Amino acid sequence: MQTTKMRSVKRLLKRFQKRYPKKYAILFQWHSSTRFFEAFEQTQSIFIHVPKTAGQSVAMALYKRGIAHMTWRHWYQRNPRKFASYFKFAVLRDPIARFCSAFDYLKAGGMNDRDKKFAAAVLKRFASVDEFATALADTELQQQVMPWWHFRPQAHFVADEFGRSKMDMLIRLEHLQTGVNQVARKLHLKVPVELPYLNQTPVRRPEELSEEARKILTELYRWDFALRDLATVPSVTVLNVILFLLGCAEWFDLGAATVGACLA
Secondary structure, three states: OOHHHHHHHHEEEEHHHHHHHOOOOOHHHHHHHHHOOOOHHHOEEEOOOOOOOOOOHHHHHHHHHOOOOOOHHHHEEEEEEEEHHEEEOOOOOOOHHHHHHHHHHHHHHOOOOHHHHHHHHHHHOOHHHHHHHHHHOOOHHHHHHOOOOOOOOHHHHEEEEOEEEOOEEEHHHHHHHHHHHHHHOOOOOOOOOOOOOOOOOOOOHHHHHOHHHHHHHHHOOOOHHHHHHHOOOOOOHHHHHHHHHHHHHHHOOOOOHHHHHHHH
C-alpha cells in the first residue's frame, strides 16, 4: 500500500505537471515509463502472463484486470529496482499440453485478426495437431512457428538466455488453485481465491500425440520441461494428513473418533 508520504509526492508531481505541461514533458514521460500497473504497485508484485496458462483467470482473480503477454525483460527494463524487490510469479503448463491448446485455440480463430491471419497462413494446411507437431521437424517451419506468442517457449517469458528462472515463484497449472492461494497470502489478499474460468479451450493429453510428435516437441521445449520441474508442488501439511485420514475413516466406516485417537 502507498504510504501518506508517497501520496503527497504523487499529488505534488501532478500539480507540477499541470503547471508546466510542456517545459518538463520529458521528466513526466520518464516518471510514467518507470511505473508499473497500479495493481502491481499496490501489491508490490509482478505477474508474468505466459500464453495458454490460465493467465486471464489468474489476473482477474488477483488484480481485477487483464494482463498482457509481456516477458520479464519488459518489467526489468522499465524499472530494475522495482523488478528486483517486487514478488514475481508465473504459471507454467505441461509444454506439450500447452502446444496442443495453442493449436486448437488458433485453429478456432484465436482472439483477433492477427491470430486469424497466422492460422490461415501457417496452420490451415494441417488437419491435426499431431500432423502439425511432426512437421516441426522442418527448421523452416520452426522459424515461422516458434516466435509466435502462443507457441513461443515459456522460458522466453520467465527465464534468461541460460534458462535460469527470474521468478520468485513458478506455479504448475495442475496445482493452480493451491499456487494462487499461496500468492494471495504473500500479497495479503483474501484466501481462498475464486478463480474464474476464462478463455478455455478443450484439454488434450500429451499421450494423444504420436511418439515422433512428442519427441520433436520435447526437444523444442526442453527448457520449458526443465523449468516446470522447478515449479511449486503443494506441500503436505498436517491439515492435509488429517483430511486424508478423515476421508479414509469415512471410507472404512471407522469414525472420526478413531482417527482422533490415532492422532493423539
